[in-house]
């Protein structure tokens with residue numbers, strides 16, 4: 001750990017060594033440090049590459065996901081040939097290729113309440129690159145309980161955020177948001193989209209904050225939430241003091257153990273990252289794509305309603321079967337376009353948003369409403385593969 005840098009390392013880190021703020025002592029601190037990355041996705045990709053290049057001694061990667069073609073637009077740890085492989089594996093290959101002096105440890109499973117404390121306790125710092133609320137609250141609480149600092153980042157559409165939580169005297173994520181937003185009100189990346197370069201910017205800022213924390217230089221984002229608007233190309237920040245009444249890091253904390261975060265965030269069932277914002281409403285009647293297709297072929301009169309966003313509709317839809325397009329957000333104003341006497345089947349990408357719309361219509365007095373189980377993904381799998389999956 002404290003052994004002096006070898007000649008190849010001295011050469012590799014030369015541009016660090018001539019900075020008085022880093023120098024040999026700083027480079028040795030970087031090499032002695034360990035950083036845990038939550039997620040090898042959009043944020044984890046640039047963070048992992050820059051932390052490895054900078055000479056962090058040990059990098060842990062938690063990710064249970066498999067590389068999907070839709071990841072490649074932003075998750076630069078993974079290449080076209082990696083589709084179908086575990087993200088943890090392709091991440092290790094890229095990181096090791098960038099810097100063989102870095103030790104990479106894989107945790108190729110889902111971070112949960114049973115393993116988070118043990119994993120966190122083995123690293124100095126945590127980079128939160130998760131894309132869903134259950135994991136974000138889990139990461140926060142585990143960090144507070146183990147005394148670890150978390151460099152937080154999040155992205156959506158054209159906007160990103162970054163801050164440092166859990167540092168001594170600084171706030172935690174729960175000081176900002178004590179409780180999660182109502183389930184289903186927050187669209188996931190899969191639903192809302194994200195500009196490909198955005199996680200590159202926010203994930204790089206996270207790597208920067210990690211390196212500053214380790215070196216003890218500069219002014220950190222502790223106590224400040226940085227907001228980035230990619231379209232306006234503007235950074236703003238809001239002051240974020242620690243909340244003495246915070247349930248996690250306050251003066252009299254009420255959280256003394258990890259909880260069930262799926263439950264806490266009002267979610268159940270689906271554990272898929274991309275569908276984290278979804279609610280599963282048990283009471284909504286569902287119809288399978290096979291049953292629906294059979295009934296459409298029989299000529300049954302069914303009003304099909306596609307509640308996805310315009311870009312999703314354009315990629316492929318069921319207009320040939322008479323589907324009408326009313327994006328979810330417009331349903332309250334345009335519900336009268338749907339005949340209350342008719343049988344209605346609502347669909348979206350995966351079946352989550354449409355379940356909410358179906359629930360809304362049922363509450364409005366529509367009597368025969370079904371949610372298309374599995375959404376357009378299921379239709380593509382089982383009925384018509386010419387409809388693209390995304």
Ligand SMILES: [Zn+2]
Pocket residue numbers: 171172173174175176243246247248249250
């Ligand atoms: Zn707090």
